[in-house]
Amino acid sequence: MITKLIVLHKLRSIASIFVVFTTVHAVGRMPATAADRVFLRTPSGLGESRVVGNVEEFTGDQLVLRHPSGRQQTFKSDRVLRVESDRSAPHQLARASFHRHRYQESLEEYSKALRIEKRKWVQRQQLAKITWCYRNLGQFEQASASFLALYRSDTTTQHFSAIPLVWGGRPPDVAVERRAATLLADAKQPAGQLIGASWLLTTAKRPEALQMLRSLTNATDARIIFLAEAQTWRTQLATLTDADVIRMQTRVEAMPQAIRGGPYFLLGTAQALRGQPARAALAFLRIPINFPEDRTLAAQALLATGSELETINRPGEARGLYREIIVDYADTPMAATAQGRFAARSPSNADNATSDKNSSDKRNTEKKKH
Known part of the structure; x- marks a missing residue:
């Protein structure tokens, strides 16, 4: 399974290069048309259909289309595959x-x-x-x-x-902590309170942040409820049991797909701490594959995957991921760490280490003879 995910990740990387190429060459030559093209999943889920008109609204709940005839039609957003406009x-x-x-x-x-x-x-x-x-x-x-x-x-x-939630990393600076405290206190914005609590969890305001996260489990938006619960896991990782980790995985898999990125990182961290490197690697790998927009988290996940692969004696695949971070995530803080690991685990260093060991063994043998 790990090998399959690594291959899938490489294919996604190649596909992203194609997207860059086609996007760059499309700039400035988009045809000017009055109509939007809406591509919909068919009721069977096995194909797609297209409707043309003017998109008047498109929310997380529905898309409203005005046909050229003037007729208005509404579609559930989960049926919409893409909109070309x-x-x-x-x-x-x-x-x-x-x-x-x-x-x-x-x-x-x-x-x-x-x-x-x-x-x-x-x-x-x-x-x-x-x-x-x-x-x-x-x-x-x-x-x-x-x-x-x-x-x-x-x-x-x-x-x-x-x-913008925190799933790992350093405490916020003073300006960010001040802004987070303001968000935490704004009862009219539960999404803002979630953000504020997330950033304050590693500060002196941790008790207030935890209290807020627990209260947000009563929010009306299920995504806020799920993510507030997941944020509390950050304070429990070191004390989780195997049973707790299983429950955590069940909760992650119950979340809407789009918000599982950060929770998968915490799940992988918990599995690594419980001595489950193969499972941890699988959880970490899902992040760069399914949630590539969060580049910092994706790079952290690739670095963590490399560590778990080394634990299960797959150093070649680990080095491949370190190389990827160096090349494709050079703009992230993880690139320097990946560079150090890649260099330390290069075949030449391994040969030098073997040569040094052989020389040491030979010297010890000569000492014993004398």
């Missing part, structure tokens, strides 16, 4: 930069696109991408503001996975 030049440039991981450039272009875009449903898509740009640039305060603007516009949003 005209985008402004800044939007197209932003998308190309995003796929190239040039987040500052992408942020600037998406911000331009947002200012000129009139369609609310497209604005929400842009806000989601802006949030991911801020997250991948490490700008928490701005990420929280853009996400909450998105959530206020559509509480059923399909982009809830963009919520």
